[in-house]
Amino acid sequence: MKIVVCIKQVPDTTGGVKFNPDGTLDRGAMLAIMNPDDKAGLEAALRLKEQYDAEVTVLTMGLPKAKDVLCEAIAMGADKGILVTDRVLGGADTWATSTTVAGALRNIDYDLIITGRQAIDGDTAQVGPQIAEHLGIPVISYAQDIKIDGDKVIVQRQYDDRYHVLEAKMPCLITALSELNEPRYMTPGGIFDACDTEITTWGRADLKDVDDSNLGAAGSPTKIAKASDKVRKGAGEKVVPDSPEDAVSYIVGKFKEKHII
Amino acid sequence: MVTKNIEEYKGVFVFAQQVDNEISGIAYELLGKGKELAEKLSTEVTAVLIGYQVKGLADKLAEYGADKVILVDDPELEVYRTEPYAHALASVINQYKPEIVLVGATAIGRDLGPTVSARVATGLTADCTVLEIGDFPMEPKPGIEQKHNQLLMTRPAFGGNTIATIACPDNRPQMATVRPGVMQKIAPVAGAKAVVEEYNPGFTPNGRYVTIKEVVKAVSDTVDIMDAKVLVSGGRGVGSPENFKILEELAEVMGGTVSCSRAVVDSGWKPKDLQVGQTGKTVRPQIYFAIGISGAIQHVAGMEESDLIVAINKDESAPIFDVADYGIVGDLNKIVPALTAALKAEKEAKKNN
């Protein structure tokens, strides 16, 4: 079985976000990490690899430094890495990104494609389903459990108040939730091997059945009209009461002031 | 992109999500917003109702503002699956050519939206919180044609740290998924009727149809936290699932309900439908208690619009204090029960007066 996991390098926003003195986001100061949902997708693929002896390829689209997340994935246990990078691909929205990734995927054999549900920078959750649409394969989003049964995949698909157990014929695309599992760490030896592993690099010319008009900023139907770093709601009062009683009378006092009680 | 005659595209369409033959709240919210946008564009708002034996729901959509309902009714559409639903909505779009299509950013809509937008080859803006009609570019720029009457879609990104306004000027329809709980529904007009038009593009199962083997509903008798006026929300700092009892008691006396942070769901202490935040629900209650919640940006993104935020945390440097109206540094195990007792006493006193 062949599994391709699509991963993205994103700035780490979990440990708090860094701002420049002028209040804009300091992207350079944040660590570049593997997107958490993608990491869960990779972990799911690696478990399938252990169970069914699958081959796991990781693919990313991004700047040349996005190679780092491929190395990390290989150090965790993935077999191969493919970096899709080209200046003409820059500034892509989800349509152009999914077109690009689908163009890369057409070059390789796969039974299963796993992507993260969404990336913590864009938060769109659109690229996974759109890749499936371009490739004409079924998509199952929001997977919280994945099993293989012959040429079929059985997935628990999460909804707000329920889950569906779905069965799809492979090839198929699954988007993974970070709740899916607890991703493994790399191993030191895995890191050493990964850094010596050749990463396949593809550019525009390597994309299959893709029209130039669907790539990069020019091929993106959505355009940014305005972008701004959000002005956060200011902090209110913070008190350090000497006792729980003081804390309570503080809150009760405020509630009375506001006519809540 | 495929070249389209964008002049042909008219009208505001709303995907009227239903589950178990019951309209989801988001559909009414989208109608409310859709109506407002349609008025600005001097056009109508149409609800696209997709399901099986759901015709009876059309009147309800009319009451909440739909001028017209397009009904796609087919046995294949009984339970949501990406493929027949995407085929239904994409066919409606190709047939009726709306200029705007709004879909709820729900677990269904965020699957359906991207699939449909890719199928009809247009752009899609995810998880919008503000929708307006305006110009693109917003300010006139020399050498660039400024287009009017564009849908300007505003959405948070970067875990809520940035906001971007997006347009889709050269393609149609302009599609957006819209965050639940943000748009206002209109007061329902009893007895309102809409034109109902049935449309069936034909459904032939193919390799992209998945089989539903089982539907497992979470047993939950709790109120939807998005509807709660008061939320008492707990984080990992609460310490244990048992200890949520003190939060429940506070919620009871405040007439509210308990919600939680993602860490709590990840630990298996509370079900997913009580989760507030980026990957949970966006809430805007009148009072939000953040108890033992550090206030990761992903959590804050889901609750910062609350009218009043009270935070209790022992860690003085917890980021939750940056958004709290009233922040109390201290031991929640002591403060919360004492607060419950005090509020109960206040209530009693009032009753006796």
Next chain:
Amino acid sequence: MDFTLSKKHEMARQLFKDFAENEVKPLAQEVDEEERFPRETVEKMAKYGFMGIPVPKEYGGQGCDILTYVMCVEELSKVCGTTGVIVSAHTSLCIDPILTYGTEEQKQKYIPDLASGRKIGAFGLTEPGAGTDAQGQQTKAVLDGDEWVINGSKCFITNGKEADVYIVIAVTGIIEKKGRKLKEISAFIVEKGTPGFTFGTKEKKMGIRGSSTYELIFTDCRIPKGNLLGQQGKGFNIAMHTLDGGRIGIAAQALGIAEGALERTIAYTQERKQFGKSISGFQNTQFQLADMATKVEAAKMLVYKAALKKDEYRSNSKISYSVEAAQAKLYAAEVAMEVTTKAVQLHGGYGYIREYDVERMMRDAKITEIYEGTSEVQRMVISANLLK
């Protein structure tokens, strides 16, 4: 000269850092308070290969270098000194001598289990009457047919009761050298569960309290003849050389403790307000932090240099790294003590209570000046090399 870490090492450091933060730090206080060996952490470390970092892959190890191993001990010790020494004693004091002196058969038999962490290793040299002076050994091993019979005891043994494989140093006879009678010392591999091998009392320690420190007791303990490690009579060299390597591990532990204390102090002094401002706003605090950081950086250079020297030795056994190891341990241990002491001082009253990590770190730091050769022994090693 190149002070930039390679990408491999950068990634490995990030791995150790993430693991330490997520898996080790949450247990550090409890392990100290309850004097509990963190078995669950060892199992996790085993799963990710941390128990065999510098071991060749052919023996089931990770095939990495000494620098990677050192960074692992350093990052673990930043959050928990106990966890750092578990890895250090296991790797440097048990795996390393078997890899260096063992026969192919011994390597095949012991290394894969040790490198994978299925088994834990320990090293027994110190005796009640023989600490720094290894010639004071009393434990004896006598060959009886196909077996060595060991009698005696070893004390203060790290990973004591938790280990499965022990390197034990014992006297195997008396030899005459230049007219002087000297003890002939040899090294052995002893497995837990061998009849006659028991444990004495558990030591209650000032620091690294989760580390299992026991007395090993041998009473007519019979081990196969084939468990002699290296040549008979070479035990003293084996022990000394093993300790050279061990010192690099302890130096890394000391470095980690110092870095951990510095990090917490930087954070604390920015949060803590006195006289209306953060105490980091006072010049005394700033200068103290500057000195601490500078010494930590100097210690790091010495520790990494020793690690690189040992890496060089692994491809050319003519090279000695004992002076570099001694200097790294001497300096890093003293810096750890100084930095943790200052860290407690800068924390004020809070630094003296258990709720704050620096209290534990100061207690943990002290042992690094003592075990695997006291600071005085390191000075002897260094000066002997200067004055030879």
